Amino acid sequence: MASANPLSVMPTLVDDLDRLxxxxxxxxxxxxPYLTEIAAHLIKAGGKRVRPGFCLAAAATAPGGGGAATPxxxxxxxxxxxxxxxxLYHDDVMDDATTRRTVASVNAKWGNLKAILAGDFxxxxxxxxxxxxxxxxxxxxxxxxxxxxxxxxxxxxxxYDAARTEQQYLxxxxxxxxxxxxxxxxxxxxxxxxxxxxxxxxxxxxxxYGMAFQVVDDVLDLVxxxxxxxxxxxxxxxxxxxxxxxxxxxxxxxxxRLRPLLTDAMTPEQxxxxxxxxRGGGWIDGSIERARTFxxxxxxxxAGLPDSIGIDGLSAAAKHxxxxxxAAAATAx
Numbered sequence: 636m637a638s639a640n641p642l643s644v645m646p647t648l649v650d651d652l653d654r655l656x657x658x659x660x661x662x663x664x665x666x667x668p669y670l671t672e673i674a675a676h677l678i679k680a681g682g683k684r685v686r687p688g689f690c691l692a693a694a695a696t697a698p699g700g701g702g703a704a705t706p707x708x709x710x711x712x713x714x715x716x717x718x719x720x721x722x723l724y725h726d727d728v729m730d731d732a733t734t735r736r737t738v739a740s741v742n743a744k745w746g747n748l749k750a751i752l753a754g755d756f757x758x759x760x761x762x763x764x765x766x767x768x769x770x771x772x773x774x775x776x777x778x779x780x781x782x783x784x785x786x787x788x789x790x791x792x793x794x795y796d797a798a799r800t801e802q803q804y805l806x807x808x809x810x811x812x813x814x815x816x817x818x819x820x821x822x823x824x825x826x827x828x829x830x831x832x833x834x835x836x837x838x839x840x841x842x843x844y845g846m847a848f849q850v851v852d853d854v855l856d857l858v859x860x861x862x863x864x865x866x867x868x869x870x871x872x873x874x875x876x877x878x879x880x881x882x883x884x885x886x887x888x889x890x891x892r893l894r895p896l897l898t899d900a901m902t903p904e905q906x907x908x909x910x911x912x913x914r915g916g917g918w919i920d921g922s923i924e925r926a927r928t929f930x931x932x933x934x935x936x937x938a939g940l941p942d943s944i945g946i947d948g949l950s951a952a953a954k955h956x957x958x959x960x961x962a963a964a965a966t967a968x
Contacts, residue, residue, distance in 0.1 A: 641955035642688045645948040651691050651704040652684055658713045662760045673745055673753040674760075677720055680736040686719050686819045687712030689844075689952070693823025693837045695945030700827060707826040710764050714776060715819045717761035722783055722815075724754030729791075730874075765822075772822050779818040786810020795875035797894050801882050805846070808853075813845030820949075827945075839936040840949060847929035847956055851963050853878035854922050857910055858967040869910040873901050879925060884918040919967040926960045 642648050656678075663674040694708040695701055704712075726732070727740040728747045734740055742750035758780060765776040789807040793799040820841030824834040856864065856871045857880055864870070871878055877885070877897065884893055889912050896909040913919070934953045940946055 640683065640685075640688065641951035642692055642948040644951045645692060645695065645944050646701075647703045648688065648691065648948065651709065652688065654704070655684065655687055655691070655709050655712050655716075658709055659716060662713055662717060662764065663757065665756070670753065670756065673741060673749055674756050676738070676741050676744070676753075677723060677735060680738045682716075682736060684712075684716060686815055687716045689816060689841060689949070690715050690819040690823040692945045692948035692952070693820040693841075694827035695948065696824070696833070696837065696940060696943045697827035697829050697945070698941070698943075701944035705826070707768060708823065711768055711772065711822045711826045712819075714761045714764040714768070714772075715815065715822065717757045717764070718776065718780060718783070719815060721754040721757035721761065722787075724750050724757065726787075728754075729787075768822075768826060772825055775818055775822060775825075779814050782810045782814035784810075786812070786814065790876060793877070795897070795899050797877065797885055797897050799877050799882060801879065804877075804879055804882060808846060808849040809842070812849040813842045816845035816848075817842035823945075833940060836936045836940055837949075840933050840953070843929045843932035843936060844953065844956055847926045847933060847960065850879055850922055850926040850929065851956075851959055854880060854919055854926070854963050854967065857881075857913055858919060858963065867903070867906065869906045872897065872906055872909055875899060879922040880913050880918040883921050884913045884916055887916055887918065889916050914967070920964075923960060923964045923967065926963070927957075930957045930960050 640648075659678050660675060663671060663678055665671045665674065690712040691704050691708055694704065694711070723735060724741050727735055728742045728750050731742075732740045733743045740750075741753060761776060762773065765773040786807050786809065789803060790811060793803055817838045818841070820837040821834055824837045829837070853871065856878070857869060859868060861867050867873070872881065884890065893909055893912045896905045901909075930953065933956065934950070937946055937949055937953065
């Protein structure tokens with residue numbers, strides 16, 4: 636996917652994200668400098684800030700919105716990004732990752748125990764900030780953290796399980812990816828003061844965007860080169876994470892050839908053979924179509940909302956998403 640931020644069509648976005656960055660660093664501060672260093676490690680490493688950007692854009696869809704983000708919107712975006720960062724700390728422990736965002740991962744630098752506790756600290760800070768924004772925001776953020784955990788457990792539950800179903804896959808990505816984007820948009824709507832129907836439309840947009848994004852990301856793992864991915868093509872197969880194209884291939888005529896290759900002892904040669912089977916059977920195309928459907932759902936969710944700077948930003952993000960789907964389709968061809 637392209638690196639440019641499509642939300643930058645919003646005139647104040649760059650300045651708003653700069654303000655958000657300052658608040659994000661403040662939120663990671665502790666009375667203990669050692670904990671502050673660990674908690675701020677990935678914040679200082681940078682990032683696209685997609686989720687808080689969506690939160691700011693959603694808040695700017697309110698009638699009369701479009702100027703500089705309110706302090707409440709900035710804090711809402713901070714709480715969303717802290718949840719994302721906390722989950723990354725925990726993910727890297729589970730994956731035994733050594734790098735994240737081109738720097739050493741927290742677990743590699745300070746060990747698993749400190750990484751887990753620092754991740755918990757960031758989640759606690761997110762909850763504290765959300766509580767200051769009202770009961771509805773606090774409750775939604777807590778429910779979203781639960782959804783993230785459920786999605787990750789569902790993925791772990793079916794690791795190296797060739798019987799994983801499409802429904803189980805969709806439930807997992809709905810929790811681990813789409814739920815936080817949906818929450819970012821809904822919380823933005825709440826702090827922006829939009830009505831219930833407007834909030835529901837924003838939530839649908841965020842959720843559908845997240846689903847399409849994850850399906851595309853999973854397709855790219857199978858069709859992009861190692862140079863493009865920064866890891867071997869088919870890395871998810873080695874990790875036992877069987878995504879939508881893999882599930883479809885297992886149910887097709889080549890399933891009997893593919894299934895014996897999918898083990899926790901997979902060799903690079905077996906991985907390459909499995910990728911060739913999946914790509915050669917046309918199973919990528921079905922996943923691309925599913926991503927197109929989710930992307931269309933995201934775009935359609937915005938159709939009934941009044942024009943605003945926020946809608947301009949979210950619409951640009953939707954177009955960017957559709958373009959990424961088509962780029963993935965072209966890569967797979």
